[in-house]
Amino acid sequence: xxxxxxxxxxxxxxxxxxxxxxxxxxxxxxxxxxxxxxxxxxxxxxxxxxxxxxxxxxxxxxxxxxxxxxxxxxxxxxxxxxxxxxxxxxxxxxxxxxxxxxxxxxxxxxxxxxxxxxxxxxxxxxxxxxxxxxxxxxxxxxxxxxxxxxxxxxxxxxxxxxxxxxxxxxxxxxxxxxxxxxxxxxxxxxxxxxxxxxxxxxxxxxxxxxxxxxxxxxxxxxxxxxxxxxxxxxxxxxxxxxxxxxxxxxxxxxxxxxxxxxxxxxxxxxxxxxxxxxxxxxxxxxxxxxxxxxxxxxxxxxxxxxxxxxxxxxxxxxxxxxxxxxxxxxxxxxxxxxxxxxxxxxxxxxxxxxxxxxxxxxxxxxxxxxxxxxxxxxx
Numbered sequence: 001x002x003x004x005x006x007x008x009x010x011x012x013x014x015x016x017x018x019x020x021x022x023x024x025x026x027x028x029x030x031x032x033x034x035x036x037x038x039x040x041x042x043x044x045x046x047x048x049x050x051x052x053x054x055x056x057x058x059x060x061x062x063x064x065x066x067x068x069x070x071x072x073x074x075x076x077x078x079x080x081x082x083x084x085x086x087x088x089x090x091x092x093x094x095x096x097x098x099x100x101x102x103x104x105x106x107x108x109x110x111x112x113x114x115x116x117x118x119x120x121x122x123x124x125x126x127x128x129x130x131x132x133x134x135x136x137x138x139x140x141x142x143x144x145x146x147x148x149x150x151x152x153x154x155x156x157x158x159x160x161x162x163x164x165x166x167x168x169x170x171x172x173x174x175x176x177x178x179x180x181x182x183x184x185x186x187x188x189x190x191x192x193x194x195x196x197x198x199x200x201x202x203x204x205x206x207x208x209x210x211x212x213x214x215x216x217x218x219x220x221x222x223x224x225x226x227x228x229x230x231x232x233x234x235x236x237x238x239x240x241x242x243x244x245x246x247x248x249x250x251x252x253x254x255x256x257x258x259x260x261x262x263x264x265x266x267x268x269x270x271x272x273x274x275x276x277x278x279x280x281x282x283x284x285x286x287x288x289x290x291x292x293x294x295x296x297x298x299x300x301x302x303x304x305x306x307x308x309x310x311x312x313x314x315x316x317x318x319x320x321x322x323x324x325x326x327x328x329x330x331x332x333x334x335x336x337x338x339x340x341x342x343x344x345x346x347x348x349x350x351x352x353x354x355x356x357x358x359x360x361x362x363x364x365x366x367x368x369x370x371x372x373x374x375x376x377x378x379x
Contacts, residue, residue, distance in 0.1 A: 005049060006187050011166060013308035016199040018298040025199035026299055027136050027190075028308040029165060033276055034071050034135075035299070035328050036308055037264065037290040040280035046165065046187075047078035053185050054131055054163045055083050061128040061159075064234070066090065068134050068142075069113065069270045070295060072164075073231070076133035077273035079163065080237035086123055088234040090115055091270060092296075093319060095232060101153070103146045113142075119234040120150070129159040136166035137184075138192055140173045147182060161185065168192040206301025207311040211324075212355040213348040220354050220365045225250045228341055228370040231273070244277040247370060251278055251337070255366055260287060260334035264362075266353070267293035268318050268340040269325060274370065275339040290333070294318075294325045294353070301328065313356040318342040318349035327353070332361040339368045 013028040015035075030036045033043040054063070063085040067076020073089045080087030090113045100114040130150065132143050140162070147160045161183035168190040169177075177184055227250075229235055229243030257263060263282050267275030272293050283289035294315060301312045309328045317323035319342050336357050342349075350367065357365055 006046065008188050008190055011046075011188055012190060013306075014195050014198045015308055016202045016204065016300040016302070018300050023196075025195045026297065027166065027168075027195070028299075029135060030308060032071070032135055032165070033074060033272070033291045034293055034295060035297075037292045037329060037331070040265075040276055040283050040289055040291045043074070043276060043291065044078065044280055047075050048082055050075065050133075050163055050165060050185075050187060051079040051082035053187070054079055054161075057161070057183065057185055058129060058131075062086075062126060064088065064123055064127045064130045065237075066115070066130055066132045067231070068132065070272075072133055072135045073270050074267075074272035074276050075135060075165065077231060077237075077240060078276075079131075079133055081241045081273075082237070084237045086127060086234055087231055087237055087240060088115065088119055089231045089270065091232040093232065093270065101146070101149060103142065103149060113146075115146075116233055120153075123234055124154050124157055127158060129161060131161045131163050134162065134164040136168060136190070137162060137164045137186070138168045140169050140177060143182075144176065144180070147180070159183075166190050202300065202302050202307060203304060204300040205303050206307075206309065208301065209311070209313045209356065209359065211314040211316055211352040212359075213316055213351045214355065216351055216354045216358060218354070218358050218363055218365065220367055222367040222369065223254055225368055225370050228372040229274075230341065230372065232270070240273070244274045247274055247339075248278050248281045251368060252281070255337075257282065257285075257287060257335055260364070262288040262333045263290070263335045263337065264331075264333040264357075265289065265291045265337045265339065266327070266357075267291070268338070268342060269294055269296065271339070271341045274341070278337070278339060292328075294327050296323070296325055298324065298326060299328070313359075315352040315356060316346060316349040318345040318353070321346050321348065325349075327356055330356060330360045335364045335366070336362045337366050337368065339370065341370045343371060345369065
């Protein structure tokens, strides 16, 4: 089922993956808020359109929305919040004390994906349908794999659907889904036939910046905020929204954005929706706000006109020492906010992120660490 208020021209930019023999291209959506800085209102409007499609398709069913890490976590959360449905995201992080349902994305740079097994077991009697939420679906093989795993674990108990911003499946893939009785919903149908050729022709002549893990020369105000709601565990959309509102109120209490006409909000890897929500509130207050997030995906950057990524900043991950992450297309803003749910963020990761932002002339940088059960503190 397609709902085409948006066009392929609006939502698709073909980018070149770095050293990926499985698939040499990546679709960058300029309105998604992952790789390219975006107005949070524009991203929210896009996600709400997908939520309407899902809500109209299943008005009487109890839904569990599953957002795919890392690029679709904000999309899945936005749909769940809009529909007041249950929500859980896949993750590549380690959660202590739980078991997992494992699956993989064969074309991805970081292939392992998992869901918390105990949470899936706990909600099976409370839902009628699982809706997998993605930014784009191409072959559909990853979702078929996890759907098959869940069908074996919960035979005959749950129906399955997929909701995505983009759908690039060919006729054979679409037929496999029809035969399995898995519903497909998307905003724009795409044809990936020429994407690989386009990627091969892209010159890798953009700006590449190596990570800088030295202690920053500028002063960064860091704050611990309370009430972290971790969507790697199953939550209700209502609960998640309330937690994000609390997060915003804590940020607002500590930062009045005095003199800041433009504000950049950066999320970290899988942690996207809460940071997007904060950016949206800042934009609603009349300031120019932009949002995007760090990512594990190494993508070539280019000076070619129309190519979405012109500058790449290599970072150390806040979540794991030695993990390469990246941020693209940084610019100068009056104020930069970094929001993360890394409970014990790696120091080198923090330094590399602050140094990347500072290298573009940003001097007012605020770091907010959203903690589980912590008392508010400054350090």
